[in-house]
Amino acid sequence: MNPEISVKIDDKEIKTAPGVNLIDLAKEHGIEIPHYCYHPALAVAGNCRICFVEVEGMPHPQIACNTPVRDGMVVRTKSELAVEARKWTLEFLLANHPLDCPVCDKAGECDLQNYAFKYGRSHTDFVEKKRTPATVRLSDKLMLEKDRCIVCLRCVQFLRDVDGKEELYVHQRGNSAEIATAPGKDLESDYQLNTADICPVGALSPTNFRFAERVWNLEKRESICPLCPRGCNTKIDIKDNVVQRVVPRFNKEVNSYWMCDEGRSYFSKYHTNRRRIEGFWHRGEPIDAASFFVSVARRLQQEAATDILVLVSNWLCNEDIQAIADFVDGSLSAATISGPPFKEGGDHLLRRWDFGPNARGLRDIFKGRFHEPNKLKQSFKLALSFGVTPSKDLNIDELIYLGAYMEPFIANTLYVAPGVAHGEIHGSYTNFAGVVQSFDTFLEAPVQAHTCEEFIGKLLPLLEHR
Amino acid sequence: MEPVLSRHFNDSQYRDVDTYMADGGYRVLKSTLKQRAPEEIIQTVKDAGLRGLGGAGFPTGMKWSFVPSVEERPGNRYLVCNADESEPGTFKDRALLTWDPHLIIESMVISGFAMSMNIGFIYLRGEFTEITPIIEKAIAQAYEKGFLGNNILGSKFSFELYLHRGAGAYICGEETALLESLEGKRGYPRLKPPFPATHGLWRSPTNVNNVETLCLVPFILDRGVKWFRSIGNDKAKGPKLYCLSGRVKRPGVYELPMGINLKELIFEHGGGIPNDKALKAVIPGGSSCPVLTAAECDISMDFDSLAAAGSMFGTAAVIIMDETVSMVEALYVITRFYAHESCGQCTPCREGVKWMQDILRRLLKGRGRREDIDLLITMCDQIERRTICALGDAAALPVRSFVSKFRHEFEKGIQ
Numbered sequence: 001m002n003p004e005i006s007v008k009i010d011d012k013e014i015k016t017a018p019g020v021n022l023i024d025l026a027k028e029h030g031i032e033i034p035h036y037c038y039h040p041a042l043a044v045a046g047n048c049r050i051c052f053v054e055v056e057g058m059p060h061p062q063i064a065c066n067t068p069v070r071d072g073m074v075v076r077t078k079s080e081l082a083v084e085a086r087k088w089t090l091e092f093l094l095a096n097h098p099l100d101c102p103v104c105d106k107a108g109e110c111d112l113q114n115y116a117f118k119y120g121r122s123h124t125d126f127v128e129k130k131r132t133p134a135t136v137r138l139s140d141k142l143m144l145e146k147d148r149c150i151v152c153l154r155c156v157q158f159l160r161d162v163d164g165k166e167e168l169y170v171h172q173r174g175n176s177a178e179i180a181t182a183p184g185k186d187l188e189s190d191y192q193l194n195t196a197d198i199c200p201v202g203a204l205s206p207t208n209f210r211f212a213e214r215v216w217n218l219e220k221r222e223s224i225c226p227l228c229p230r231g232c233n234t235k236i237d238i239k240d241n242v243v244q245r246v247v248p249r250f251n252k253e254v255n256s257y258w259m260c261d262e263g264r265s266y267f268s269k270y271h272t273n274r275r276r277i278e279g280f281w282h283r284g285e286p287i288d289a290a291s292f293f294v295s296v297a298r299r300l301q302q303e304a305a306t307d308i309l310v311l312v313s314n315w316l317c318n319e320d321i322q323a324i325a326d327f328v329d330g331s332l333s334a335a336t337i338s339g340p341p342f343k344e345g346g347d348h349l350l351r352r353w354d355f356g357p358n359a360r361g362l363r364d365i366f367k368g369r370f371h372e373p374n375k376l377k378q379s380f381k382l383a384l385s386f387g388v389t390p391s392k393d394l395n396i397d398e399l400i401y402l403g404a405y406m407e408p409f410i411a412n413t414l415y416v417a418p419g420v421a422h423g424e425i426h427g428s429y430t431n432f433a434g435v436v437q438s439f440d441t442f443l444e445a446p447v448q449a450h451t452c453e454e455f456i457g458k459l460l461p462l463l464e465h466r
Numbered sequence: 467m468e469p470v471l472s473r474h475f476n477d478s479q480y481r482d483v484d485t486y487m488a489d490g491g492y493r494v495l496k497s498t499l500k501q502r503a504p505e506e507i508i509q510t511v512k513d514a515g516l517r518g519l520g521g522a523g524f525p526t527g528m529k530w531s532f533v534p535s536v537e538e539r540p541g542n543r544y545l546v547c548n549a550d551e552s553e554p555g556t557f558k559d560r561a562l563l564t565w566d567p568h569l570i571i572e573s574m575v576i577s578g579f580a581m582s583m584n585i586g587f588i589y590l591r592g593e594f595t596e597i598t599p600i601i602e603k604a605i606a607q608a609y610e611k612g613f614l615g616n617n618i619l620g621s622k623f624s625f626e627l628y629l630h631r632g633a634g635a636y637i638c639g640e641e642t643a644l645l646e647s648l649e650g651k652r653g654y655p656r657l658k659p660p661f662p663a664t665h666g667l668w669r670s671p672t673n674v675n676n677v678e679t680l681c682l683v684p685f686i687l688d689r690g691v692k693w694f695r696s697i698g699n700d701k702a703k704g705p706k707l708y709c710l711s712g713r714v715k716r717p718g719v720y721e722l723p724m725g726i727n728l729k730e731l732i733f734e735h736g737g738g739i740p741n742d743k744a745l746k747a748v749i750p751g752g753s754s755c756p757v758l759t760a761a762e763c764d765i766s767m768d769f770d771s772l773a774a775a776g777s778m779f780g781t782a783a784v785i786i787m788d789e790t791v792s793m794v795e796a797l798y799v800i801t802r803f804y805a806h807e808s809c810g811q812c813t814p815c816r817e818g819v820k821w822m823q824d825i826l827r828r829l830l831k832g833r834g835r836r837e838d839i840d841l842l843i844t845m846c847d848q849i850e851r852r853t854i855c856a857l858g859d860a861a862a863l864p865v866r867s868f869v870s871k872f873r874h875e876f877e878k879g880i881q
């Protein structure tokens with residue numbers, strides 16, 4: 001078969017391979033064909049009928065999402081037939097829609113709103129009584145506003161085909177069709193919030209973002225989820241230096257269009273409301289920065305390097321870890337290097353069981369010099385920890401700690417310095433499969449917080465003065 | 467015409483395998499397995515010109531030849547008998563299922579042999595509860611006699627047959643929704659292509675035929691193409707079951723040649739209209755077919771003639787309306803049915819058909835608006851051929867025809 005065929009979409013002549021899906025081809029060439037049910041990671045459902053186009057030779061409009069292209073095919077996305085068919089699909093979809101955009105969280109990023117504006121009619125012929133099904137709770141994480149649902153089935157398909165959980169189904173038939181869980185059952189999926197992302201309308205809403213913010217008021221940034229070594233690519237919405245929402249960002253290699261529910265709540269669970277280490281501390285008493293670094297330098301020099309344990313967190317970026325590696329090589333080359341234990345494995349989809357993003361980067365940088373913590377039997381006079389809460393199994397007399405959050409052990413710790421948290425630094429993580437992913441800063445760190453690089457930068461000159 | 471399909475109607479003794487056999491039953495199966503090659507059977511069905519009687523009228527022999535060969539696609543291959551008969555006005559398959567279950571089994575084994583299928587399903591309309599034990603018993607008897615199972619009658623051909631009861635959804639008569647339902651899923655019609663011939667039940671080669679279509683096969687093989695083509699007129703051939711209902715003196719199932727004149731069917735066989743009322747309109751092929759006015763009823767009942775007249779032969783379910791029938795009410799009842807039976811996948815069908823029902827209800831109650839009638843026609847334009855399956859068309863076609871042909875009655879409903 002001829003690998004190169006020609007297709008004409010509107011005024012564009014396109015060379016492509018036969019059998020390519022028309023809707024994908026159009027998108028690739030910058031021609032928008034509206035769609036609701038179609039999603040590149042789900043099986044073609046073909047039910048919403050918004051993607052109508054005219055194909056020359058066919059008397060009726062065709063759905064672009066289920067049209068494999070043929071040589072010589074002539075497609076019109078703006079012909080009267082296509083435009084009229086799309087208008088009516090929107091008319092049908094909006095007939096029973098509550099039109100409650102002012103109180104809908106999806107407003108501003110809703111394809112019903114967007115397409116209605118772009119492709120819809122400016123009036124309606126519908127004067128009948130609207131269907132008004134109730135709003136229901138699907139789980140602690142998710143609500144369903146049935147009156148906004150357009151029954152595109154993306155949510156059902158995602159749970160069934162991607163997550164492998166038949167937890168959502170269509171209840172009733174025809175005009176009464178609605179999305180439901182099995183009677184009396186909550187959604188249990190650990191990935192259920194993906195359904196809210198792919199819901200093209202405001203029918204599914206995460207309880208943790210419901211009525212919280214208007215999306216156009218949020219600052220939009222991109223990042224990498226730090227919760228596990230998968231490193232799902234994310235979009236971060238921020239207001240007042242607080243992360244309001246995390247949603248996945250497409251990365252074919254790493255996480256496709258998805259991320260787990262836990263990763264989305266990383267900030268609310270592990271960051272936003274946690275008390276930060278704001279200043280420098282010496283055994284529970286405040287100490288000024290200058291004295292802190294002088295004292296730490298003196299203390300490090302007092303011990304033989306062989307009696308020092310350097311703990312490096314798997315939450316640090318490669319750049320910080322490299323800075324630590326260079327520092328140890330230059331100044332404490334006889335010290336022992338370790339870090340948090342590594343938890344093998346993961347679930348059926350994305351989640352890896354290890355807590356933190358960069359266990360692989362940590363081990364890749366230190367290579368053979370890194371000691372797995374469970375194999376460390378000797379005792380140390382002093383530990384210098386970059387973000388690692390020392391486990392009780394470690395035998396250490398004294399601790400110098402650079403970290404972001406207040407912990408109970410800090411009150412008795414020899415020296416404590418304020419560190420930065422995820423979001424406050426830029427750098428890269430190496431995911432469990434070896435993919436190096438860089439990310440940017442999107443949160444402001446506390447004034448005194450130091451990255452490892454900065455911390456070492458201040459310590460080094462003092463050590464060299466020995 | 468000598469009764470063929472209806473020869474055992476109203477006589478329950480033929481439900482028993484012995485009586486059925488004493489009347490020549492399973493004789494054609496025996497001779498077919500011994501003497502005929504599968505390709506030869508398919509060719510014979512093609513030569514006879516048999517067309518599907520489930521509504522669409524697709525040439526049966528051609529449909530069978532789309533099924534890939536066993537060499538190409540080994541493994542399980544399925545023959546499905548569509549006994550979901552739910553189109554309003556249609557009750558012909560029900561008669562066959564009630565009175566001649568062994569004819570259906572014999573037809574299925576023969577047809578299964580022709581397409582080298584090894585598994586058969588009878589998908590029975592859920593509401594046919596009284597038919598269930600009849601079919602169950604017949605299947606058990608056919609197994610006992612060796613007409614089903616392994617190496618049927620000592621041949622190399624094996625065929626298992628199962629009865630599957632639907633759960634009360636008209637849409638499961640649509641062949642791909644039927645297959646989804648058989649797979650234990652929600653009865654949603656599938657996007658086509660691919661077609662069941664290559665990707666049917668569990669993605670395996672599958673053929674779905676209507677009960678009546680299948681039941682004609684043994685007769686064609688036994689009596690020959692010439693006999694089959696001697697019945698009917700110049701447009702269509704073979705025996706056919708017609709269902710008469712509505713305002714007619716003798717409603718029921720009639721076996722008559724293909725291509726019978728519609729007026730003759732109503733007035734001679736059906737005895738005409740009760741109480742000397744005048745004929746107003748006829749739906750010739752089940753509720754989804756465009757209505758004919760009384761003046762249009764002098765017509766041959768066959769696929770092509772009715773298509774030429776802007777209607778459809780459908781399932782040959784003739785619904786008769788006299789001068790006292792309100793066309794608005796009749797259409798409301800039909801539209802309510804399709805709104806209720808839409809599976810709800812496609813936007814135009816899910817939203818549009820219920821909307822049309824609402825408009826018709828207002829017109830019926832005298833609360834119509836001037837724009838409603840044109841709106842109904844526009845909606846038909848936007849539902850027809852805009853959906854995954856033909857239910858959207860089935861809902862729109864009657865609306866378009868009723869409203870265009872009897873517009874004055876609808877206008878009376880305007881406030």
Ligand SMILES: Cc1cc2nc3c(=O)[nH]c(=O)nc-3n(C[C@H](O)[C@H](O)[C@H](O)COP(=O)(O)O)c2cc1C
Pocket residue numbers: 517518519520521522523524526548549550551552553636637638639640641642674675676677679680855856857860
């Ligand atoms: C909404 C809908 C309902 C249908 N219901 C039936 C039915 O009850 N029985 C039937 O035989 N065919 C029914 N059909 C037609 C089937 O899809 C299919 O064409 C038929 O079973 C093929 O058999 P045939 O070729 O022998 O006619 C229906 C089609 C549609 C679109």
Ligand code: SF4
Pocket residue numbers: 148149150151152153154155156179195198199200201203204
């Ligand atoms: S809830 Fe959203 S994703 Fe699910 S079917 Fe409805 S519109 Fe589609």
Ligand code: SF4
Pocket residue numbers: 637654655807808809810811812813815816853854855856857858859
């Ligand atoms: S046309 Fe109607 S019945 Fe057929 S698949 Fe679409 S919604 Fe379902």
Ligand code: FES
Pocket residue numbers: 034035036037038045046047048049050051052063064065066
């Ligand atoms: S996007 Fe094509 S039918 Fe929904």
